[in-house]
Amino acid sequence: MSDLFSASTVDRVGVALWETLFMVSVSFFFASIIGLVLGLFLFATRSGQILANRAVHVGLNLVVNTLRPIPFIILLIALTPVTRNLLGTSIGPAAAILPLTIAASVGIARVAESNLVAVDPGAIEAARAVGAKPLHILFGFVGREALGPLILSLTFIFVALIDATAVAGAVGGGGLGNLALTYGYQRFDYAIMLLIIVVLIALVQSVQFLGNWIARRFIQ
Amino acid sequence: MSDLFSASTVDRVGVALWETLFMVSVSFFFASIIGLVLGLFLFATRSGQILANRAVHVGLNLVVNTLRPIPFIILLIALTPVTRNLLGTSIGPAAAILPLTIAASVGIARVAESNLVAVDPGAIEAARAVGAKPLHILFGFVGREALGPLILSLTFIFVALIDATAVAGAVGGGGLGNLALTYGYQRFDYAIMLLIIVVLIALVQSVQFLGNWIARRFIQ
Amino acid sequence: MTERIRLTDVTKQFPGAKGADPQLALQDVSLSIEAGEIYGLIGQSGAGKSTLLRMIDGLERPTSGTIAVDGTDLAGLRPDEMRALRRSIGMVFQQFSLWNARTVYDNIAVPLKLAGWSKEAINARVAELIDFVGLHGKAFAKPRQLSGGQKQRVGIARAIATRPSIVLADEATSALDPQTTTEIIDLLRAANTEFGITMVVVTHEMDVIARLADRLSILSRGQVVETGEVHQVLSRPEHPVSAGLVGSYTRMTLSEEDRRELREGFAGTGISVVVQESLLRSPVLSRLARQHDVDFTVITGGISRTKGLPYGQLSLALYGEGQDVDAFVAGLRQHAEVSTW
Amino acid sequence: MTERIRLTDVTKQFPGAKGADPQLALQDVSLSIEAGEIYGLIGQSGAGKSTLLRMIDGLERPTSGTIAVDGTDLAGLRPDEMRALRRSIGMVFQQFSLWNARTVYDNIAVPLKLAGWSKEAINARVAELIDFVGLHGKAFAKPRQLSGGQKQRVGIARAIATRPSIVLADEATSALDPQTTTEIIDLLRAANTEFGITMVVVTHEMDVIARLADRLSILSRGQVVETGEVHQVLSRPEHPVSAGLVGSYTRMTLSEEDRRELREGFAGTGISVVVQESLLRSPVLSRLARQHDVDFTVITGGISRTKGLPYGQLSLALYGEGQDVDAFVAGLRQHAEVSTW
């Protein structure tokens, strides 16, 4: 690196990048599963759909609508006792994973739902006609038909998670966003702030590029 | 209200609710327009699409991918000089609108894109066949066919904006999230914090309900 | 013969469009389809054919009335029983309803996977079907890369993949050229005779009905207006709607315009003869002609056969003396229905 | 006559599916379509008909070769010129391609709005079209609430709404029953005679070709194998592919199986006669029968007419002495092609 950044600065950015990647990947992994399942059920329980069930639909909606309005920062803090019981610690990058996972799950659920409602009813009817079970229809047909858009949505949430990790600094999660904030903004070291933002942009560019690339193969 | 909350507490929550609604509605209004236009162009400039243009597509992607990774809190602060020039102040609810609008715009652009790629190519071809202009095809046909999912996506972003206003509190935006944080959490006043979260949940429930209701009429 | 499918007083009402009345798609429809039978369903566009077919597969529930397959009311089936039933029914959708995200191969393989076939068996069966429906080289194409008829053939292959014991075919050859149609018809007929498959065939192509079906019902505005043996309905449709549908195919109805044109083109007396077995068993026409000293020309019309029986109509121009012609016509009337014009 | 549409050496290649070779959908196709002509395009499924049609509307670009409308190469058109051209072309899509988010009314009204019609004029025209295609009460229905044929009728109404000077119809009656088909054919024919509309009609229904088209081309695997007047091609298809397509319609080709069946059912000598004008102008058959003391029965076949000219085939069973029958056949050969079996 140039004179602009000391070795320790570069180290710090490296560590923060690692923390960000760790928090984002782990929470994204779990949130994709939970969120897609939630989204699929939100969709499937709609009236007229394969698992139409008003009670369950309203219930799921309620859960999602109750978790989403809690400002992430408050969710993060409110969950510390839970994280502590679960992980033995409520601080550091690992501690941010539970709240990140919850926030991303409900996010994915909602975005996925918007992709699923666009699936051709004919494709669902054909799946019913071949005697597929509801869950198979949901995951193997509805999800499959919407795969292209779903991958774009997951990419969207992945990037949103990178943003959210900046807030995860509140619980000592560290990460690039937090470093940019404390170093750049609170310490007015704009050079490091810019460096971090460039790293973030590079990261997001790659993620989005990858997402677009994968999605392209599934967009019909 | 009961004994639990003093009149001034209730007043404060009322003011914060108003601030939240103000920040969210104004920024949502502008972001919907900017975001949908961005999303439509992101879609239309894809290869094989009606305005296929690699340069513009890569350019738009770059803009979106550059804005999205900036942690919202940093964007908020980085924009203070701009807001100050524009509004004469960079603090208060009004000052949060520019960063909220930018963040929500790029968010909408991405989610909208995922809805637009699902539009039946046949519908687009039919629009070309009747001699519609590219912009008309984009807004009048592609957008129209995806309206149901798009409304769900806009609802998603609306709720995400409510979350973001909590962070906007850092620059004096006020709002419910900030009040919950500073008044409730930092003063250990869990009663008011819960009250605020209940208000937030009620708000989000109504918004989502409304979104679902409108979308239902456009979901095919 | 055992009954496989029975509809009893089936009524289906759809909610109407914004502000419009509810749509009565089917009204008190009763039908009985025997095991091993190929049952035709014809009717004007919007008559309710697709709705009826989808109800047999339990994809749509009747507003009132019952649908029974093998004696069991569908309304009483548990979900797993319904799925089991559906796996024994192959359905060709009018709009194909392919899975756009899957390749041709996968579209056809899905029902086989569901039926628990082994990987090798699936491979072999799919290859066989792709070969049969003439989609060589398209196995890994996605539906959007196919022509209309190619999509339809994927839909057919998918429906018959597991060798279901019931096939519901909704306009299964509507996008196919005559040759491909013939191939498909032969396939279905072979499946019917070899495996005793029961089929319900919705089509607007009378040719398909004539070549494939044993019995048929004619639907009009949600009601069954006529039911009978194919030959009987094709040769002597009773209801005006049936006559309208069948007539142009069998060329039994000559429009006023046609007649005018023909009258202008030909000098003789125009008559139309409804073809019957007895007319063809012996050379009635040429004998009568000789006998009454009348000459004739077949100016239009056609004779087809279904199940070995002829049906159709011939329009003749008769040349001869007035009373000879009258005698000829009178003689002909002993063997066939004749109208003069 | 002036030429409206000309394709010169048009080749279209699609990228193949994963791992497969590129698809050559069209190969060196040259065609010329006159103003005011109804031009038929037939061919087996996958032959390239839809691709060809979509290229005339500029929806797909040729890989090589040129497509010219009114003498102008489409490749050279500015976007606004292309749009103007498209507004003068109505297209009925094989898969309908309706706008699912819009009502029937809006689907039909869109091209009118684009053409700048006034609100009242649009209202009147849409009402007229809805009435014509028989969709009363469906004006505010969404496409998903329609039957297959109803969707197709919306597609037709949309295509002809602005009274375009060219109509490209891709299997426009494939989902319609015979009666509705006749109504649509009459409408299109009327538009053609009254307004001189040029039409290109892709269909697999020979009946539609016979009743509607002036000339036709037959496509096979992306190549034009035969072009000619409808009557000529229907009555004497030259290319084997044409014969295959046309044959079953005109009942000109009797399959070996058919013949075997007929031979069993009838005692006499079987012959097939290709129908020609000269055969019908005078009562050739009955005179020859009388003359040679031969009796006959029309056992199958059909005679139709297109543009006032007859075409088709009759299969006869001949009864009489050996040499009489031979003399009859020899006499018949003077008027028509005859094959014995």
Added chain:
Amino acid sequence: PRLLGGEDETGELIPLHIADTAQSDFQDKIVEVGKEKGLDITFTNFTDPYLPNTALIEGEVDANSFQHVAWLSQFNKETGSDVTPLFSTVISSWGLFSEDHDSADSIPDGARIAVPDDPANFSRALFILQTAGVLEVDPDAGVFPVEEDITSNPRNIELVRLAHESVQTAYEDPSVEAVVVATDDFDPALGITSDDALVLEDASAESSAPYIIVVATRADNVDNEAWPLLEETYRDERVVTALEEEKRGESTIVEFPVDQLRSTLAELSQE
């Protein structure tokens, strides 16, 4: 007594986990010097000003070093905790700053003044404004007056509450006439020093004792043998230099007797 984190048999470094609120070069220096003193120090930085204390209570960290006694007292009181100061580190110089005015007297009627929004520092700002003669606070309100305790506000000053770390951004805001903030919170590029303050808090006054920042631990852990080593580390010349560099001399190093810190805390906790 059990050693924090357990002392290695071989008598090597004692692991020590400290919670703070912002990463800095200063921390690196503490880690470096701590190693010489026999400590293996790890910092975890929270942006939330509440979690360093809960993490301490829950035993997830051994100490924290981010808060002043006033803040700590509030925390202890509200949560019934017993976080106890170990030694003092610094006190920030807080003051009233204005881009537009040279004196507090010229702040006009109806002016907006930005202040921190957390209770302890909001109160602190009120005292500074009282010193500046801008408003008066009820003397009976104690160390933690709230907005309602303002008894006189002749100029109808509007207090704009901002997050602690955002207050300095209002300095240049045209709609704000002045800010109450720690001098070292400013962007160094602005070149603002304590000399620019319209009014500066007297760091050495007894009334400033609550604002001394301390290193603190749980009450049951005050006897840990690591603390003297840690205090030594903080007092080390290199650490002091690093701190002064980072704070640009706008924080005063204080060595306040620990007993007095604890008694101040006890008093404040009664408030």
